[in-house]
Amino acid sequence: MLKDRFGRTIDYMRVSITDRCNLRCAYCMPDGIAPAPAEALLTGGEIAFVCRQAASLGIDRFKLTGGEPLVRPDCAKLVAALKGIGGVRQVTLTTNGVLLRARLDELLDAGLDAVNVSLDTTDRAQYRAITGVDALEAVMASIRAAAGRLPVKINCVAQDGVNADAPLSLAALARELPVDVRFIEMMPVGAGKRRKTVPNADILATIERAYGRTVPDDRAHGNGPAVYRRAEGFLGGIGFISAVSGGFCRDCNRLRLMSTGELKPCLCYADAIPLRDILRGAEGDRERRVREKIIQAVRSKPEAHCFEHPDVVTEDREMARIGG
Numbered sequence: 628m629l630k631d632r633f634g635r636t637i638d639y640m641r642v643s644i645t646d647r648c649n650l651r652c653a654y655c656m657p658d659g660i661a662p663a664p665a666e667a668l669l670t671g672g673e674i675a676f677v678c679r680q681a682a683s684l685g686i687d688r689f690k691l692t693g694g695e696p697l698v699r700p701d702c703a704k705l706v707a708a709l710k711g712i713g714g715v716r717q718v719t720l721t722t723n724g725v726l727l728r729a730r731l732d733e734l735l736d737a738g739l740d741a742v743n744v745s746l747d748t749t750d751r752a753q754y755r756a757i758t759g760v761d762a763l764e765a766v767m768a769s770i771r772a773a774a775g776r777l778p779v780k781i782n783c784v785a786q787d788g789v790n791a792d793a794p795l796s797l798a799a800l801a802r803e804l805p806v807d808v809r810f811i812e813m814m815p816v817g818a819g820k821r822r823k824t825v826p827n828a829d830i831l832a833t834i835e836r837a838y839g840r841t842v843p844d845d846r847a848h849g850n851g852p853a854v855y856r857r858a859e860g861f862l863g864g865i866g867f868i869s870a871v872s873g874g875f876c877r878d879c880n881r882l883r884l885m886s887t888g889e890l891k892p893c894l895c896y897a898d899a900i901p902l903r904d905i906l907r908g909a910e911g912d913r914e915r916r917v918r919e920k921i922i923q924a925v926r927s928k929p930e931a932h933c934f935e936h937p938d939v940v941t942e943d944r945e946m947a948r949i950g951g
């Protein structure tokens with residue numbers, strides 16, 4: 628079992644499999660950022676190799692992310708490869724949902740356990756303004772196709788002055804469908820530094836004004852720091868990831884692997900441990916060296932992020948490169 632210096636068990640890894648994306652959410656992948664050269668991205672075999680070493684040390688849940696993981700043709704193959712690693716309990720995916728409906732059967736066949744779909748609004752014009760693409764219909768069709776076939780969570784990043792009205796229509800999806808809807812505060816990472824978040828307390832107040840009082844929902848919903856509430860008559864829960872105001876680091880359970888092969892101990896700081904040269908170097912002791920780096924990344928996890936002090940945040944890479 629992997630324990631960090633603060634006694635936290637690290638058993639979850641977010642794995643970014645590409646920095647490419649078919650949308651252009653301005654807070655995540657602003658125009659003008661150059662993708663990494665194709666040869667810099669880890670291959671499917673290299674990603675599975677790192678995950679096997681991580682699993683041998685006690686990581687038993689993986690989340691594929693990106694960029695947009697579904698633009699990578701071998702995404703379902705990777706899900707199957709990770710599911711086939713001994714000791715792995717869960718492989719999930721976070722996607723913008725545009726391609727999910729088309730890939731759903733393939734992903735379910737591969738053994739995908741759950742999916743998160745990012746959706747910041749249900750208004751077509753607003754969706755286009757946020758993401759740069761007129762794809763709301765495709766995303767809604769994906770959500771409806773996936774709901775009931777596997778656990779679905781919808782993630783919304785609320786931005787002051789951009790989609791402040793979205794929480795009500797998004798929460799309504801949890802009333803209508805068996806999906807959790809979660810609100811994530813904007814983190815001051817990459818272009819997110821130049822955006823203003825809406826505190827989750829304000830979103831909860833807005834939802835309760837419209838839908839009545841909610842009650843705490845303590846059932847386990849996933850691997851992360853979300854706190855859930857339930858509204859009367861709703862099929863799904865309403866979750867809050869209070870990244871900035873919530874101080875959730877005491878329960879941090881994760882490492883991040885970037886698509887270019889760096890291991891990130893914490894989202895907030897630029898520190899990253901490169902694995903690519905080891906993966907592409909002499910074969911002999913690759914397994915041992917990758918495991919040592921994973922242990923080093925766990926040991927170097929800081930006690931907490933500093934998102935409440937954006938000037939101290941050292942992570943300047945865009946979230947599309949890190950994987951969220």
Ligand code: SAM
Nearest residue numbers: 655693694695721722723745813814819946951
């Ligand atoms: N393309 C996939 C998607 O959109 O779900 C996976 C990658 S995306 C980087 C993962 C999540 O990070 C999305 O839900 C996105 O809204 C969120 N995100 C991006 N930048 C963020 C920021 N600065 N603060 C909070 N969440 C952010």
Ligand code: SF4
Nearest residue numbers: 648652655656694723
């Ligand atoms: Fe692409 Fe996801 Fe970032 Fe939007 S949030 S630009 S969909 S990676």
